[in-house]
Every structure is written in C-alpha cells, then in structure tokens.
Amino acid sequence: MAHRDPRRLTRRQFDLLGTQVAGAVVAVLLGIPIIGFILSPLFRRQPTYWQQVGDIGSVPDGQPTKFVVSFPQGEWTSSKVNAAVYVVKQNNNYTVLSNVCSHMQCPVHWDDALRQFLCPCHGGLYDITGQNVGGPPPKPLPQYVHRIDGTTLYIENRFTENI
C-alpha cells in the first residue's frame, strides 16, 4: 500500500474543489454586474429642472391656489409628467406646497369647507401652512424648492426635505 502525503490533495478532493471553484467563479462573474445593474439607479443623481409655475400676483390671501407644472418624466423618456403645486399666500409670505401626502404619498387637496388639506386615502389633515394636524401623516406636506422673481414663481422638481 502506497503511503500518501496527507498535505497533498487526493484526486477526489482536487476535483471537488475544482467544481466548487468553477461554480463560485460563475456566480461572482454573473452576480457582480447584475447586483450593480439593480442598484445603479440608486446611485445616479436625479437631474433637477427649474420650471416656471406662473404669475402668483393674483393669488388671494389665505386661499391655497393650485397650479400644474410639467417636468420631464426622467430617464430615457422624452415625455413629461405633471406635478401639482399649491401656492399659499399669507401676509405676503408664500408657501409652495406639493400635493404629496407625507403618510403614503396619496394626492391631497384643499378642502374649502374644512379649511384644511385633506388626504382621500387615509384621512390625513394638514393646516393651511401644510402642518400635519390630524390622521396618520407623520410629517408636514412637502414644500417645493422655489424662487420668486417679482410675481413669477419658479419651482424645482425636488422638495426642501427628503420624503
């Protein structure tokens, strides 16, 4: 019986190792690009655009007024997507609110009878300045990044805080 050096692999052990290494190489070579592909939109900076909302000189005091603005839909599309903007004027201060509920991002609307913003999904309530005052919303209504040039309002398609 031949003596075998225990430090040397048997043919069986070698082949087993080879099979496993082959499998691991394939898994890594496929896995890295696929995982990178899935994650890549998260690392890409979303381009932002300024858009003219319109003349807000005629917005009445204490009465939120809705404007609709179009922004590029993003990525490869050439189409546009609409965004709703509520302009609130109070004592010559303007608040530029979105219609995105901070709870589940449903579309809120200004309810004249309630004098509050109301979310139709789960009954979230916000006061005229967008502060969450009732229902499940955990945060105020998001505000658009904006600038006012004379009486012309411009907004960027991002919010002042992450939602």
Place this chain on the structure above:
Amino acid sequence: MQRLLSGAYNWFDERAAVRNLLRKGLYEAVPVRGAWFYTLGSATLVLILLQLITGIFLTLLYVPSVTEAWASLNYLKQHDAFGSIVRGIHLWSAYILLFVIGLHMVRTFFSGSYKRPRELNWVTGVILFVLVLGMAITGAFLPWDQAAYWTAVVVTNIAAYTPLIGSFLRALWRGGDTMGPITLVRTFGIHVWLLPAILFPLILAHLALLRKHGEFGSYINYRGAFRSREGVDVPPAPKQRPIEPPYPAVPTDELWAAPLETEDFYPHQTFKDGIVSVGLVIVVFILAVAIGAPLEAIADPSTTSYVPVPEWFFLPLDQLLLLVPQQLIPLILVLPAGGVLLLLALPFIDRGPERNPFERPAVMVPGAFAVLFIVILTLLGSGRLFNQ
C-alpha cells in the same frame, strides 16, 4: 391499429419511462370522505395556469412603459374585443385565485394536514401564497391608469416604513426616490419573470411533495380506526386499498397511518376536481365577458380630485394604514410579516398527532381570531369606501 399504437407507446416508454410517471401521478390512493374539499388545490392550480396562459398572450400587445402602457391597454379596450376578454380572464381569474388559494389554506389549516411528514408541503404552500399575493400586487401596477398608479405609489411607499432599510427598499423598487419610468419596467419584470421563475418550480415541488407523502385526508377519514385503537382491539382493516404504496409513504403515527376508505385519484378525484375547476373557469369567463377588466384615466400625479381606492385584497392592510397612528406606522409591515412567519412556523408549533380541529384549540383559536381580524378590517374598509 391498436397494436401499432401500443407498440409505439412501448417503444416510447422504454426510452422515456412515462408509464411509471403516469401511474404515480394518476393512480394515487386518495381518501374518499371529504373529497370535495380536496378540489381546492387543483382549482388553485387551474387558476394559476389560466394566469400563465392569459398572461403570456397579454404580452403580445401590452407595452411596459409609462408612456405606452395605458395607451396599449386603451387600444385593446377600444379596438380588440377578444383581447379585452383575455385581459378580463387574467383579472377575474386572479381575483378568484386569491379567494380559492385562501380557502385551500384554511382547509389545510383546519384539517391539520401540515403535520409530520408534510411540514414542507405546508411551508412551500405558504411561500406560494405569498408569491401569488406578490403577483397580484405587481400586476395591479401594470395598467398605469389612475388606480394602478396610486396603488403603486402606496404599495412602494409601504416598503419605505421598513425599519433601517426602508427608503433603500422603496428606491430599489421604484428605481429612484420617486415614481418614474424605471418603476413600471421593474415591476413588469418582477411580475412576468422574477416571481413566476420562483413560483412555478415551487408549484412542482409542492406537487411532488404531495405525491411523495400522499393525501392524508382529515380526521373524518380516520374515525373508527382511531377509537378502536384506544383499547386492545385490532383496528378494522381498510375497506379498500386500490394500490400499494407510495400511499402512505411513511406511517409516522400508527393511529393516523392511513384513511379507512381510499380510492384511485384518477378518475374519481379528477372527476370532482374537473367539475369544480370547470365551474370556476365558466364563472371567470362570464365575468370577463360581462364586466371585463376596467381601465381608468391615465395616471396623473397632479390630480387633486382622484380618490384612490385599494384593490379588494389590499383592503385589510389599507384599513390598517388608516387605523395605525403615526408613531406606529411600521406595524403595517410587522403585522403581515409576523403573520407569515407564524404560518411558516405552524407545523413546528402544532406537532402532536391530533388532527381533529376540535381537539386542537391551541392553533384553532388564534387562527380563528386572525381570520376574524382580517374579516373585520375588510368590513371596516369596505364600509368606509361605500360611505365616501
């Protein structure tokens, strides 16, 4: 002629060994009593196959793109009566599938059919149930009409309330922080490739396990045998046992080794299966023709008048969204996830040999409360929507 055919069959069988496979598949001994309840599994399978077939053909027209998805389905609605029926079958068989798979699960729970050695039948079944729910939710995004869009917004946003990795998960699904073109393509890919690629092999495993261990039946199939075993009496011999094992594969408990009465799966059980399935398919067809699949106006994120209404199967969770206060929003994830984990753990919690539902209060009572909880949430939710 017959000789020629049987010769060809023998030639084929010698090479492909189909005869043995057919025998195993068709001539399984199944319990006689309660057989109508055991049609729910095959009905689930038939409805899933209906989904597969109609789903494949819907890709002949549907375009998974934010600019084209709604338009392509609107074209279908306006100009293609048969295509509309195909889409109607896809929708209505999905709705009925969710209902039937739920009944299948309740029946299995009730009869204790998840007990050793069938724990993995149950575990694969729970995973299949979750995958079917995933198919339903991702499918609801695809029309990209108002209903689909706002469902997509809310559902992806629920993921954002996962502790620690919430906003990462939402961005992963949406392909960014906000809804966009990637959201729809990703969801389409998940709906037609990713989930089915897991779902269908798992169905095969579920069926293979069923054949491996046989149908255990419920406690009514053992009545009599059970009682006589209490004393020294020899149990009555099974009345009829058309074929030998694989049924039952391994008697894990002598009291519950085999039902008293069994008969061949084919054609006795397949007859009942066929009746139930064909009934469901006819109902699906009628609903598809008479009601069809709705298509609302195209998605508009700037709306301030649209009232999003959740899909009916989403209603209990939606009601929970309304009831859970703002400090506890992660509960809407914790409760369903905990429920699924408990379901997965069920066969390892309820391990005794007892199958009679009335002798298993430790699982039947919490189970009944869970079902009651879901029913109450659904009733509250539908009441709210009808009063809106």
